[in-house]
Structure formats: C-alpha cells, structure tokens
Amino acid sequence: MYSTTSCLVIILVLSGTAISKSIIKTLPGYTGDLPFNLETGYVSVGELDDVQLFYYFIESEGSPKEDPLMLWLTGGPGCSGFSGLVYEIGPLNFNTLDFDGNFPTFILNPYSWTKVASIIFLDAPVGTGFSYANNTESSSIMDDKISAAQTYQFFRKWLNDHSEFTSNDFYVGGDSYSGIVVPIIVQEIYKGNEVGRTPIIKLQGYILGNPLTSEHDDPNSRVEFAHRVALISDQLFKSAKTNCDGEYVNVDSNNTECVKDIEIITECIAQINRPQILEPTCSLKSPNSTTQIKWDRRFVGENPTDFLLLSSQQNSRLWCREYNYLLSYIWANDETVQEALHVREGTLKEWMRCNWGLAYTQTVLSSVAYHQYLLSNTNYRALIYSGDHDMLVPYVGTHAWIDALNLTISDDWKPWFVDGQVAGYSMAYYYYGYHLTYATVKGGGHTAPEYKPKECLAMLRRWFAYYPF
Template identity: 60%
Template sequence: MLWRAVGLLVLLDVALSASIIKELPGFPGHLPFKLETGYIGVGELDDAQLFYYFIESERSPKQDPLFLWLTGGPGCSSFSGLVYEIGPLSFNYANSSRTKPQFSLNPYSWTKVANIIFLDQPIGTGFSYAKNWTGYNTLNDTLAATDSYNFLRKWLIGHPEFLANSLYITGDSYGGKIVPIIAKKISEGNEAGIEPMMNLKGYVSGNPVTDENIDSNARVPFAHLNALISDELFESTERNCKGKYVDPDPNNTLCIKDLLRVEECLEKVNMEHILEPACAFLSPKPKTLKWDSSILIEDTKYFLSLRRASPEPWCRYYSHIYSYIWANDKIVQKALHVREGTIEKWVRCNKSLIYSEDVISTIEYHRYLITKGYRALIYSGDQDMIIPYVGTQTWIKSLNLTIQYDWQPWFVDGQVAGYTRQYYKIPSSFTFTTVKGGGHTAPEYKPKECLAMICRWLAYYPI
C-alpha cells in the first residue's frame, strides 16, 4: 500500500496548483459564489496543462452533486458554457461596451444545485496548453477522454472533500460525445480499484454528438417535420436515396438531384436554431448534408471583423464578441491566474486544432453504462438541426430499452417546456427529453426551463 500512498501524494502536489478568485473585472464587488481556477497536468510528464474553472454549489457544496462539464467543438472553451449556458455569470449587454464587458448574475445557473468543474479540453482549448508543441498534433476523442479522466482523478485527490459527493459527467454538443467515454473509463477504473474511487452516479448529455451517420442523416426528416422541405420533395428524396442522405452513391443521379434541391431549401437556414436568423460570420462554405464537425464551430476571424450595419436582424452570435474582448484582456487573465505566455490568443472555439474523430459512434458506450446501472439524462433543443432530436431518438431506440413513462409533456410555469420519455433497464434509468424552443444547445436558449429540468432529474422527480 506504500506505493499507492506515495503515488497519490505526487498527484496531490500537482492538483493543488489552484487559486481562489474573489473578484473579477466586469463584476461589481466580491463574487457571491466560490470560484477557483487552475491547471492540472496530465499525459506524459504532465505535458498537457488543462485549465479549469470550478464553482461551488450556491446551495450546499457538501451535499450537492459534483458535475464535470465539457463544452463542445471540439475546441470550444468551457467559459462558453459558464457564461452563455449554465454558469452563474452572464454578460450584461445593456451595460457593456465593446471595450468593457460587464457581468450580471444568472438566476438560472446550474450552480444553484450542483458544484461544477468547467474544463477546457482538449489541449489547445481556451487556456489549456501543451508544454511541447507535439502535444497539439495527436488530439483525438480517445485522448481527450483519457486526459479528462486523469484530470478528474487528480482534481479529486486535491479536493478530497468532494470524493463523497455524487458525481455526474456532463456536457453538450461535441462534449456530449466525450461524456459517455469518460463515464465508462471511471466505471472501469472503479472496478479495477484505481484510486481515488469515484462516486459516479450517472451522466448528462445535451444535444449530443453520438453517431455521425445517424446524427447527420436525421437532418432531412427533421427538415420535413418542420416544414422546411415539402412533402413531395421528402418523399422523393426518401424513395430515391432509400433513407440514406449522408455520403450517397454518386451514381444515383435521382438521389443526388433530390439532395441538391434539399440543400437549396436549407442553405439559408440557421442550423443551430431554425427560427433565428442565419448570421454572416458563419463559414461561407455550403452547409452540406455530409457530416462536418466544423459546422459546430464559428469562423472566429470573420466573426471578429463583423460590423453591424443596422440593428436588424438581431443575431445571437453578436453577444459572443464580449467573451473575446474579456478573456483576452491581460488584466482579466491576471485575475484568473492564467500563465503568461502559454497561449497566443484566447478564442471561444479553436478551429486550428488538429483533431481526429477516432470514435465514430458512442452508442456502445451508452449501452455499457446502462448495464452498469448508471442514470442518464439526454436532452435536445427541438429547434436544433445540427444534432436533430429525431436522430437522438433513433440511436436511443437502438438500445432496446423498456419504456417506463411514455411520451408526455413537461411544464414550467404552467407552460409546455418540452416532451419526455423515461426508460428503464434494471438497475439503470434513462431519460430523454426535448426542450421546446431550444437550439444548439438548449440552455443558451431556454435557461429557466433547463434549470427546472436538471433540478427535477437530480431530485429523482418526473421531469
């Protein structure tokens, strides 16, 4: 047992390189919550230095669950999840200027009910960096999950007061793809007796990338369900393409012709939320029906050069510019204890990553976790055409689970907030829910409803 104790002490020394932040530029006075930032080294010789923001639960840090939160991309900073989705801070647009962004408190933060670690992963995301440049050239899904798993091990060794808390691996978009891979590693590590033992209870994935073919193939039926293509065009496309809309046979001219007509109908639609305007900063290349992970990441350079000629149309992405201004401020970086000289420029989503998508489908990871008895919550904004809810329903159906509570509405303030279905396969439970009016991803569009959703699920109440 001596070798184990020595090993844990070595890890502990690394994990304690953290700072408590009491004030932040742009927020008046002291922060009314506990914020910690820091780096933890993982990989060979701790070459990968992963940056994180940790915010304690505003209710009961000792009793509330611990979330590890992963934002998507791959390559999008967890700061995006913190300020635009589920964290306690939001930009105060009314009082912000282009040079001095201001914050206000988010009344719908998930830190009302959970302790949350917002992790910048993989290497090259946000403030995370590699000591050796070769570390940027070997990124893939498996490595991202392994690094995140080892990060969490070290973080818990440095924060033993949270070892007893219920642990949930959470994230959305491409982060939702990595979530079940990490959860499986934790489960296997616990079974192998790897220290520290983690109190894993389940996982949460929002608008999750899961299976590249299923996710992308669902865009055509989703478009039809939302009246973006006609009945006749959908029926013709379904017949001629035989239900296969991704990488069609180039010799199938009828299918190709139909898909081109479908693209004409969809090319000016905002895929992140079909009811909101498509903005000019998005990559000018066509939004093809073939899977392309870059569709999940904004074109930063073009976005930053954007100038609004008129107040209309309003685009949600205009608000993202405040994160670039704030996070690149040297005063802000000093306040966050960012290591000087480790990154050239902070970007919300790093498109320059050399990243290999080596896990094509995570369906088997979900299947494994179900057999081990872990809880799962999968939610989808129902206006998202990047990862349509109909595709998510397709892969969930392939799990062959028993329906416990069939399709039914759930409510917030007496209004329909979405629809849900709960499955069970002893000893686990699996919940799928849509968020009405939500896009990619749901909490940014429907924060109040998503807080209600996570509160009920954590409390084992029907959503």
C-alpha cells in the same frame, strides 16, 4: 471551505505531478465581489505530465456538502469551458443589451446550474481555451480516446486535491461533440472504480445535451427533421426517401435522382440557421457547400475579426446571437482578465472560444456502443436532452438511437411543464438498474440552456431530485 484571502495559489505534488489553483474573489467586468465561490487552476496530465488542463470550478450556491458535483465539457472539440459557463449553464452572463463596444460587463444568471450542483468547467482537450502543452508533440496528437483518458486523469488528480468532495454524488456532463467523449469517460471511470483505482469516484451517471452521437446518423436525420418542421415539402421528402433509400450523407454520385433531391434539399435549408431554425442567419457562418448534410463542427464557428467589423456597423447593438460571442473574445484576451484568472503568462498566443484549428482526430464515429456497455454493466442514470429547434443535432436522430437501445419504457412520451406551460416532452426508460430519461426542450436550439435557461434548470433540478417529469 475557502481561505478568506483574495487570492490563494497552492502548488501540490501528487504522484510526481503539479496542481495549481487560485481562489478568485473578483473579476473584471463584474462590480464587487463575486457572489459565488470560484476557483481556477491547472492540472497536469498525459504520459509525461506535460499537458496542462485549465479549469474553472464553481461551488454550488445551494449546499456544497450535499449537492452533486459535476464535470462539464463544452463541445467542439475545442470549445472552452468558459463558453459553457457564460453562455449556457454558469452563474454569469455577458450583459449584451448594454454593451457599448467597450469592455464587456457581466450580469448574474438566475438559472445557473450551480444553484443545484458544484461544477468543474474544463478546457479539454489540450489546445482548448487556456489549456496548453509543454511540447508540441503532446498538443499535436489528440483523439477521442486520448482526450477521454486525460480527462479521467484530470479528475482523479483534482479529486485527490479536493477530498472534501469525495462523498458527493458525481456526474459527467457535456453537450454537442461531448456526446462522443462523455460516454467514453464514464466507462473509464466505471472500469477504474471496478479495479479499485483511487480515489474511488462516487459516479451516479451522466448528462448529455444536444449530443452528437454518430458521425453518420445525426446528420442523416436532418432531412427528416427538415420535413417535420416544414422546411422541405412532403413530395420532396417522399422522393428523397425513395430515391436515396434513407441515405442522405453518403450519397452514390451515380444515383442521379437521389443527387438531384439532395441538391434541392440543400438549397431549401442552406439559409436556415442550424443551431436554432427560427433565429436569423448571420454572415459569420462557414461558406455553403454541397456537403451541408454532413456534420461540420466549423459550422458553429465564428471569426472574431468579422465580429468586430459587424458590431461596429450595427452601432454595437448585438442584434444577432452569434455577435454575443464577440464579448468572450474581448474579455478573455484582456491582460487584466488573464491576470485575474491566474492564467500562466506566455502559454497562449490568443484565446478562442472554440479552437477549430485544433489538432484532433475523431476515432470514435459513434458512441452508441458505450451507452450499450453502460446500460449492460452499471446502475447509472442518464439524462439526455435536445432543443427541439436544433438542426445541427436534430432531436429525431437522438430519439432514434435511444429507442434502438431497446430499453423498457417506464414513462411514455408526454409533456413536462414549467410555470404551467409545456416546456418540452419526455420519456423514461430502464434496463435493470440503469435508468435513462430523454427530454426535449420546446424552442431550444444548439444547445438548449442557452435558449431556454429557466426550463433547463427546472429539468435538471427535477432529475437530480428523482422527481418525475
């Protein structure tokens, strides 16, 4: 399918826009040729075609002609697709155990989702990863709907240029904040197909991991979650539930009893590592505040300068998970790496795993209405999964909005297994032709594949194969 040359750069003009792509055979930090097909490139989108979205495309290591094609968005908004590639579901992981403070190296991930699917890891929206705009206006006006529209535009152009994949089943996937944007993208694709917009995309459904779905409901569910996992007492939970009437985010400052309960709850969970409650906290977290019940995307951010100081203090032994993210900063900001990836020179001052300074406005406070539209109008399949030790987007909140869709239950709550052990619990729902599977991943955090890669690959493989959990 690919040229045998080590690097291929093609400039194509489609509808007055440019697409550039490069075939990558080797990468700094990996010894020898890559054992999978990697392509990187830019696709121009936006009203003026001045937004350049960067992507990593990895062909399925199974059967690219038959296996599904998936577009994957990492959360944030503003987290690079590279983060999803090396820390979650891609074929490379950083070799953290042998990191000596010098240049990072890679090991292969035996549980990569590219074992069963071809995946496009996209740096979206603009300002994420290596994506950039030719003018400041296009990079300073961005919100959920604009981002979704540009992502849809990206994929149409990408598919036009990769026509060999037009017959593959297609899925849109993402995690964390992508729980807001992905359902919008899916609706855009459905409507585009309905009016005959080319190319017709063979969309089969969507996949969401640890998804933020509601700016209010997901953070609000943290109190119930904290009670279920014994972070707050029965008495405190009952008191807060009564005094706050189940409202823990928008607290009435005049309700002194509720305010008092929230202060105690905040104190109880302040030093808990929210992405995975059983793992240690690190000093890289954002400062604690009285608004901790609220969703704050910066809470999972990091300061690479702090990383460098802390890693040297620990003799370069990455004893805390957050320190592992340091390696992506060292690697992606290296000039030889950017040359190898064919990043356009001069388009980026500094690569960040997650750009928390992104100019972005959240305009969709809940994506539930988009799920409701899809279940009422399509025959798509949806896989929603949660790491059950995630307190950023607790499984109890995710399960609650799924139940509120009033779908018919086809398989009630039951365990699913990997290697004879319980890997989590699942439920299956349907509404006419629409089918939704919800699964928890036992011991998983935010997001689940980073913590439980073997189990999550098994989950995806079964779902793609229509195999019951």
